[in-house]
Amino acid sequence: MEAIGNAGTAIGILSKDGVVLVGEKKVTSKLLQTSTSTEKMYKIDDHVACAVAGIMSDANILIKTARVQAQRYTYAYQEPMPVEQLVQSLCDTKQGYTQFGGLRPFGVSFLFAGWDKNYGFQLYMSDPSGNYGGWKAAAIGANIQAAQSMLKQDYKDDITREEAVQLVLKVLSKTMDSTSLTSDKLELAEVFLSSGKVKYQVSSPESLSKLLVSFGLTQPAAEAS
Template sequence: MEAISHAGAAVGVLSKEGVVLAAEKKIMSKLLETSKTTEKMYKLDEHIAAAVAGITADANILINAARLAAQRYMFTYDEPMPCEQLCQHLCDTKQGYTQFGGLRPFGVSFLFAGWDKHFGFQLYQSDPSGNYGGWKATAIGANNQAAQSILRQDYKEDISMDEALKLVVKVLNKTMDSTALTADKLELSSVTRDASGKVVYHVYTEEELTPILEAANAAAAAAEESSS
């Protein structure tokens, strides 16, 4: 848990129209080609995605296990695996690693965002212990306590997708070390449904992120001026 609290932050917000996930990208070197891959956002199945805080190598093992479980369920029952069932399956695996000597627990926390016919849009958080819970808005990783308090203040029951986008960016703006947010410092994705009812997982490109971040930086600067 201590290792995860120092890892790049990840934030999730649930709305009636979908779920927004955002995560801080830690750039270790300016020579790294970061735009080619996402290291924080993963698609588990057509209807569910995850954001990661912690050791990426540990996350990869669990991501593969989750994808395999989702495909096996689809193969057996010919319908998508319910979100909570997939989350619980992964948490059972994590819990097993805390139970016996000779095994190190997975040093990773997840935010799961998905949709199923039972409960609609859902957001779950899971810990290395195997604990998990459903949330309306939550944060994991660095400065998660500060992030949670902003979410508690600003979250509304009838929040729209646009407001949810602004909220996750605001939270990262406040909790990340950098003075101003730029598109290369974070990853943003959403899980929504299109007109035909198909679940759509979308990772925002740098071009799509830039106007959102510029608006957030301007709002933050205006808020600071009015408070001073």
């Protein structure tokens, strides 16, 4: 739990037409080469993605396990695995590690975003104990108390995906440790339906910069310089 509390914040919001995930990338040293791959967001299957907070090596093991489980289900039943079933099976693995001597629990929390034909769009949060729950808006990582109280105030049941993006960036800008919100410090991913198919999309740094300017969360590059 300590490792998760020190990790960059990740926030998820369930909207009526999609799920939005945003994560803060912690820049530990300016000498460190910035990663080209995503650090907080991972695609598990075509219809499920997740945001991560905690020990990344632990997260990689669990993400790999979840991907294999999703593919096995698709192979066996010729249809995508229901989101909750996938979350539950992964949480069973997590819980097993809290139960036996000689093993330590996985030091990682997840936000799962997905869509299936049974329940539509869904957002789940899980912690190292193997507990999970469905949420309309949730936060994991550092400063989650502040993030949760802001989400409680501003979340509406009929929120659209665009409004969810605005809310999630606003909350992150208030709860981040660093003073200014810039595109290289965050990752934004969305799960939505596009012409009947589930689509997972990670925003590029350029589109993130435009979003931050349009929502008034940062100055345009020319003004800033």
